[in-house]
Amino acid sequence: MGRVAIIGVGQSAFVRGYPGSIKELAFEAFREAMDDAGLQRGDIQGSLICSAPEYDRQRSPAGVIAEYCGLNPQPTAYVESLCCSSTTGVRMAYGMITGGLHDCMMVLGFQKMSEITSAETQERMGRGADIQWESPFGTMMPAYYAMFARGFLHRYGASEEDLARIRVKAATYGQINEKAVYRKPVSLEQCMIADPVADPLKVFDCCANADGSSALILASEEKVRELGIEKPVWLMGLGSASAPVNLALRDEFSGFDVARQAASQAYGMAGVGPKDIDVAEVHDCFTIAEMMAYENLGFAEPGGGPELIRAKETYKDGSIPVNVDGGLLSKGHPIGATGGSQVRTIVLQLRGEAGAMQVKDPAVGLVHNVGGVGLYANVLVMGR
Amino acid sequence: MGRVAIIGVGQSAFVRGYPGSIKELAFEAFREAMDDAGLQRGDIQGSLICSAPEYDRQRSPAGVIAEYCGLNPQPTAYVESLCCSSTTGVRMAYGMITGGLHDCMMVLGFQKMSEITSAETQERMGRGADIQWESPFGTMMPAYYAMFARGFLHRYGASEEDLARIRVKAATYGQINEKAVYRKPVSLEQCMIADPVADPLKVFDCCANADGSSALILASEEKVRELGIEKPVWLMGLGSASAPVNLALRDEFSGFDVARQAASQAYGMAGVGPKDIDVAEVHDCFTIAEMMAYENLGFAEPGGGPELIRAKETYKDGSIPVNVDGGLLSKGHPIGATGGSQVRTIVLQLRGEAGAMQVKDPAVGLVHNVGGVGLYANVLVMGR
């Protein structure tokens, strides 16, 4: 099977209250990726538009966005898997390219969470679960992740400070990421005295909503050669798994088996292991999510996550730098754009173009992107 | 590149007001397809769930449906391209299978249009266009198709009776399709005296909303052999294209160039032409849609569609039988399930299992599935 590379990346600034339409927002990432790859719009043979539809007034956003970016008459479609929609788009584009349907595709993720009112947001929040058997009890995302936080802390004897240390790291790098929505430093003390959201998670354990877009251009090996791309970043391994939505059907409340399975598939396909990863982006919608990812990806033994962050091994100069772009905690989490933003960071790192965030000479990078409360997980392993 | 076959098909009855949840509805098609293929749920290595999200209260339906069908921990995701969502799912599954990511996948389409209230439906109808530049004028689907009907009738000097003849044909076959929502005969006179909806379209020119589900199981050639499938139906050609949403950016109001392009791609890939098609399912959400499809697919010369239906060439015993399962006009149009239902009909025809609707010994079949007002189009060519 032929290889597939990422040859262009783009991202809008992640902001609160983007002052434009969803197509104008999506265009920002589109334009940056096209300029990055040096392509004209006729080079793109198909596009996948990725987001979570409940934040849009526009029905079938793929249509208006493809129109605005000038991507007609090439085929386009909409792909959704909640917070990991855009890495699902990468997986599908990978399939269609290796399967011979296209040799160059655009994966465009976006979310304009400010498109709807606060009241509408509050209403949708209540439906972010199994609406038949969970939502009637009054559920919301922080509470679900808090259940995993309680399970993790109880099982491994870890502390809320351990979680807070992950936010402190995120804020360290968020300050130097010009596209992040939250750019201030955060101290351990600030985290610990912050208001509770859903015990044991407090305000600084949670990422912020944001508006944003991301764009990735994928191409076959032949196309990479034809276009003379200088620094292609290859998709070496892809893994994906799902879990039951309803927590009553899960077996574990201190980690996500979907992430373990997706990682195992991706490592196997790439022929590498956790020790080979030089830089990683993991899905830190909440501090506990990054903590669980350390173990689910094999960066730490079960129960070893707290020690990993205490020893600052996931900082830029540690043994396995994680989220040195500030993560979702600092960048913000515009649902459909998130995965694409993570991939962009790893591509820039592997090209050596990450600026102040650059890790020393990485050869292999990883993206871990989770949808819902461990409902969907995608893991990508990439290399130069 | 390896071939891909459809090895199992299923469909719920299409009904008004399905008395169950979306997962129970989806399960009906899932179970029928699994029984048809003789598979256990562990055989399915990934699923794609296809619908139009604005009719659901449930966020991210892929999760709850995969859970209910027992398709965890295999990956799943949601795919949308309005009324052609489930043939877009077929295209993506084809890519992922030929691309080597999976060797057996489920494409599950559903729509429970009765999940929301009539008032909510009326509200969403107004947003089924470019919400910035079209919706503020008060648009809805029948009016858009009526614009094409006017364009077509004016350009080719055809009459409203010609459109009505398409509905009469649909009703002829809807009567013998046990899964159709509308099973009564319709006369030319009934069509012509029916109330106007959006001139020149009248009530019988329009399909009905319905609740329903469809399921297709796709497998690689190797897997087909391994499972010992007796009557695989092969995907010989796939085509897909998009057009600008806004009609101000279209060049033609008497046909859909997206359908022409998708057909040309599918014919080219399959190595066949319109004359080789023995049986076809075309997207007849409105009578004018089938009329335009005759020409866009090459079954008739430009302007030759009216003569084709007048001569009954698209009846079961004609030269090119079209929609002999009653089409969307009789079956109903549960958006996400529609394309899968069309594919199921062609699979049954090619296997010789279409019962009273069976066309004589077809070898090559075609599906034409359009999303929005010619916004997206998929064409599939299939053979034994």
Added chain:
Amino acid sequence: MAKNKPEKDLRFERFGTKGFTATTKVNDFIDRLEAGQVCGTKCPGCGQRFFPPRADCPDCSGAGPMEWFQVEGEGKLATYSVLRYAPQGFEQDLPYAIAVADYGDYKLFGRLSHFGPEIEPGCPVTTRAVSLPDGRVAYEFVPQGQQ
């Protein structure tokens, strides 16, 4: 066209503080809950017990209608969290706790009747039906010693 349209069975709309699902094939769950029983379903084909209850067994084709079984005895609290903010329609319940109770063969997701620093994962719980205002019904988990 609408003449044979069946009356909608909307019993499930009454489940929990606020309902989001109106029609389901397991609406009888609500009648049982009103009668004080929290019930799951059991497949007559393979014997699997399901909670939440379901109308279809993913493993058995044509096994016939599901049977009901009652959730009884003691489970263990798997985990829980206490909400300080709530989605629309649940504000008046604050603070409240959502939890998972583990009965071995199956688990339940629902509300916890009492919470505080002494309630930890592993704590024994029982499950009981509860009546809410306006004819609504639900169930909750009761930690040992809090009955």
Added chain:
Amino acid sequence: MAKNKPEKDLRFERFGTKGFTATTKVNDFIDRLEAGQVCGTKCPGCGQRFFPPRADCPDCSGAGPMEWFQVEGEGKLATYSVLRYAPQGFEQDLPYAIAVADYGDYKLFGRLSHFGPEIEPGCPVTTRAVSLPDGRVAYEFVPQGQQ
């Protein structure tokens, strides 16, 4: 976190009988419409004229801000339809016609001021700004002889 939050520019909400889009980078379209001008945008890089107006040219990177041009003179009616039912919020306008007007270089989608059996595709039309109740604004196509 919200201290630098800009005031929202919601001008576009006033477009048409009922608005669905509030924020867009081409909000100035509304001011021009209020001044009686129906305008599209023109790319300073490649000269393409766009209707509907857009803030970005898909072909030119860094060409600078779009320029406005006014829709003037005569177009041709491409097609239209007359609605007998309407979506929510448009019922009081019934019956009304939606149409496409073709100006050669570009087309417009909008309402037709007059309709009837004599109005056919190909008929010459002009485009004019219109004021609606409650400060709302729109434009419409006027068939030749109906001014």
